[in-house]
Amino acid sequence: MIIRSKAPLRLGLAGGGSDVSPYSDLYGGLVLNATINLYAYCTIEETDRDIITIHAYDADCNEEYPTAESLPLDDGKALLIKGVYNRLIKDFSIKPLSFNITTHNDAPAGSGLGTSSTMVVCILKCFVEWLNLPLGDYEIARLAYEIERKDLGLSGGKQDQYAATFGGFNYMEFLKNDMVIVNPLKIKRWIVDELEASMILYFTGKSRSSAAIIEEQKENTSKGNNDAVMAMHEIKKSAIDMKLTLLKGDIDGFANILRTAWENKKKMATHITNPVIQEAIDTAMAHGAKAGKVSGAGGGGFIMFVVEPTKKKEIEMALGKLKGFVMPFQFSDGGAHGWKIYPTDNVLALQKMTF
Template structure:
């Protein structure tokens, strides 16, 4: 039997960073994000060789281990190994030989939540394989614990929930690790207008978000008033953008997007740099109205809001730089998986 899964990457539209502890624990966080048609993929193939075979195309990693309860966490394919270890520990799944293969539509460090989305994708494959009792909330929470607590990787909480639920979501992050996901029913014409008005540009440079996020954490822990006030404004931006999207008010959407970026640059020194500023200068000079970096900053993807009739001008100007424009659409569905049986008499199932 073969099990496959996919989970969508996300654009952080407003409020990003307020989902990171300790800010969310002290003040509560609000984030508005939306998933797009770029994905993290997982395939599990049952084998009979007595081995666990791991192939991660993103890490350029391939290795085999004898079937065991615990795979070594050694900095190589840690997301796969950490997820397997936690699933075995929590659900006592039968130890079997298998091959797991993963790959992502976007590079790690791109600001689209690739790592967290990959954990959700891997979890969903195990959910399908062993019929584990995990709904969207439980799967997102477990993915968060694997990445942030088991593997001690810095970051927030929004990415796991975006990948699990999919679509446009207004998320509340409350003290005690309480998360409330409010799916938004956005009218089709508004989604069409957003797609017509947005350009997604990859700078060509991935970055580690850990340093930026750790600085944000220190600023909150030490009571840095400038940083904390900026985060309060970023959080308010999620509220403002929610109403803008539901009403189809593109002027407010544009303003909030740009304001979120200006406030975000107050959070840590490495959030912007000369390369990012050059992209904004070129985009704004050719017709873009506002924009922000998706994710922690420092590189990765930049989303730009443009007048649709000038979109071609903006794209052509950006293509003269070192990065490239990535076409995208917004998506409704979250993580899903399916099984492919070897016997012709068995039916394919999908959830």
């Protein structure tokens, strides 16, 4: 039997960073994000060999391990896959499994679209589908967060796991003790269409590790850096304001909030922006863009621009002269899901039984 899963990547529209501890523990976080039609993918193939074969294309990893209760983390290879496997074997008292697993992403790592966390959700969803584990959406998102942040010790916030699991436009509340409330937003179709017509997603050509930026952000909060904390308060408030503009279809208001949020975001850590990012933003603004903000922690990856739809092509052409590229996208509904592919003989047998 073959099991597959996919989970959507997300754009961090407003409030990003307020979901990161210790800020979310001290003050509570608010985030507005939306998933798009770029995905993480996972395939698991059952085998009768006592081997676990891993093909993680984004990590450039092709490895084999003997079937065991725990896969080694000290070699640093395919940590996301191993983290999920080890946790599930432990939590659900599952006998060691033998399988081939293959993963890949539509976007490069370090793109600011939540690729790593989305991949953890995707892998987890594949195992849940295979093993019929009793996990709902909140349980999957929370477990994915614990695997990535606590088991593997990878820096980051909480929003990505919930965005990938739930999908769509979501207004999220992050409270003490890792409590999360996901509020799905029912955005009218014409508003979504207008937003898509008014946005450009541009990859700077530079991937980055968010860990150093996030660690500096956490340190600024822990030490009570007043400028950084006040900027994060404003970033959190922007999620409230942007939610209202989206529900009303106020794209100009959306652009104003995005522009202000970017200015506040740059106060959170020293490497959030750089000459490559600034050149792209300056280029887009010079050709009529209304606002621009990096998606994710910053330092590279994708930049979201809000533009007048009639100027969209002109701005895309100007950005096309830089080292990055424009990525076409649409907003997506629905979160992570999995499905099973049975051998042809089984399918034929089922069809005969049906008739």
